[in-house]
Amino acid sequence: xxxxPINTVTSANVVLELIYRLKIKDVMSTALITATKETTMRExxxxxxxxxxxxxxxxxxxxxxxxxxxxxxxxxxxxGYIEEKAQDHMSSNLIxxxxxxPISFAINYFDRYRYHRFPVLNKDKELVGMITNRxxxxxxxxxxxxxxxxxxxxxxxxxxxxxxxxxxxxYIMQNDFENAGHASTEIKKRLKSASIAPQIVRRAAxxxxxxxxxxxxxxxxxxxxxxxxxxxxxxxxADSGPGIEDVDAALEAGYSTASEWIRSLGFGAGMxxxxxxxxxxxxxxxxxxxxxTVTVTITLASGEENDxxx
Amino acid sequence: xxxxELTTVKEFEALYIADKDQIIADGYCGDLLxxxxxxxxxxxxxxxxxxxxxxxAVASLVGISALVICNGRTVAPDMLEAAREEEISLFTTxxxxxxxxxxxxxxxxxxxxxxx
Numbered sequence: 001x002x003x004x005p006i007n008t009v010t011s012a013n014v015v016l017e018l019i020y021r022l023k024i025k026d027v028m029s030t031a032l033i034t035a036t037k038e039t040t041m042r043e044x045x046x047x048x049x050x051x052x053x054x055x056x057x058x059x060x061x062x063x064x065x066x067x068x069x070x071x072x073x074x075x076x077x078x079x080g081y082i083e084e085k086a087q088d089h090m091s092s093n094l095i096x097x098x099x100x101x102p103i104s105f106a107i108n109y110f111d112r113y114r115y116h117r118f119p120v121l122n123k124d125k126e127l128v129g130m131i132t133n134r135x136x137x138x139x140x141x142x143x144x145x146x147x148x149x150x151x152x153x154x155x156x157x158x159x160x161x162x163x164x165x166x167x168x169x170x171y172i173m174q175n176d177f178e179n180a181g182h183a184s185t186e187i188k189k190r191l192k193s194a195s196i197a198p199q200i201v202r203r204a205a206x207x208x209x210x211x212x213x214x215x216x217x218x219x220x221x222x223x224x225x226x227x228x229x230x231x232x233x234x235x236x237x238a239d240s241g242p243g244i245e246d247v248d249a250a251l252e253a254g255y256s257t258a259s260e261w262i263r264s265l266g267f268g269a270g271m272x273x274x275x276x277x278x279x280x281x282x283x284x285x286x287x288x289x290x291x292x293t294v295t296v297t298i299t300l301a302s303g304e305e306n307d308x309x310x
Numbered sequence: 311x312x313x314x315e316l317t318t319v320k321e322f323e324a325l326y327i328a329d330k331d332q333i334i335a336d337g338y339c340g341d342l343l344x345x346x347x348x349x350x351x352x353x354x355x356x357x358x359x360x361x362x363x364x365x366x367a368v369a370s371l372v373g374i375s376a377l378v379i380c381n382g383r384t385v386a387p388d389m390l391e392a393a394r395e396e397e398i399s400l401f402t403t404x405x406x407x408x409x410x411x412x413x414x415x416x417x418x419x420x421x422x423x424x425x426x
Contacts, residue, residue: 181367188371198352205371206347266360271344278348
């Protein structure tokens with residue numbers, strides 16, 4: 001049984017599965033920088049400095065015959081043979097890994113041997129890559145991130161009914177009719193998956209859609225932020241300008257500054273903000289030339305029988 | 311009534327049927343999408359001339375079952391595509407809102423005002 005620094009019995013399956021599933025060839029660097037046995041130690045030292053590496057494999061064709069490490073270079077400088085060829089001073093008693101071993105082997109080797117890198121050979125004993133601790137860390141981070149995302153997605157689906165402290169930000173672009181409605185659709189879906197009563201979902205959809213449309217039609221762009229907690233949904237629409245000249249008028253039904261074109265699409269009838277206000281449990285608006293922020297709160301559990309099914 | 315019954319109106323041309331058994335409980339006419347949002351009942355059929363994909367977004371958000379695009383307006387291809395994505399049945403007709411609504415009302419069993 002090889003040793004790895006986590007407990008193989010009680011550790012999370014995801015991580016264990018990863019270090020057995022990922023192969024060394026998935027992780028190693030394949031951009032190889034090599035030297036031959038004729039290369040001098042001085043030249044190798046220069047390559048190491050240029051390439052910022054601390055060890056260089058010595059090859060004959062594709063066959064690995066040795067390795068010169070920083071330590072070997074220091075020895076060469078110290079003992080005065082830095083101008084001599086690699087063949088006489090390289091380390092040739094090498095510990096290697098094979099490319100289709102799982103990375104658990106590499107983790108174990110790094111633990112056991114204290115080298116900073118291992119050469120990787122394929123089945124035909126050809127040098128195909130080098131592996132460092134950094135390669136493993138990076139690959140694991142990427143993979144763990146992917147796995148966790150997957151798990152999060154799954155747990156959202158399973159939880160369904162429970163909403164707690166979630167926040168999503170949607171970016172709204174000026175005149176982007178193409179994607180208008182995306183944020184509202186997402187909000188609606190989230191509420192539906194939490195089994196919120198249809199009347200409340202509809203109010204949230206109306207508020208978010210009107211706010212989204214307002215930003216598309218009137219602003220230079222902005223963000224729509226949906227914040228959920230157990231009792232309420234807070235929708236904040238914050239744009240970057242140019243602001244509403246007369247906020248009181250904008251809250252009156254029928255007041256509109258929209259262009260003919262916008263009106264021909266069925267928007268801009270001066271009903272947006274009044275609609276939002278009428279569906280909101282709490283409504284707040286501030287506006288200046290630097291931007292308008294509208295905050296709407298919708299109470300999610302207002303006795304409209306939404307949790308008697310569970 | 312259900313979506314399938316709308317296909318029996320000979321002036322309506324079905325572009326997309328999401329679910330022929332879907333219930334239609336009511337109707338609404340409107341071209342102002344904000345008004346539609348605020349007032350259209352859920353599970354209704356909407357008579358409108360707004361033949362673009364934002365209408366689909368509105369329909370989906372408030373739970374409209376089907377759309378009838380009136381006055382022979384041409385449906386944009388991306389609207390049809392959006393209808394498929396959101397599963398909202400889509401019809402066109404050369405009738406105007408009033409005439410189309412009369413047909414729908416007859417199917418709904420209404421007609422108190424003598425529209426039958």
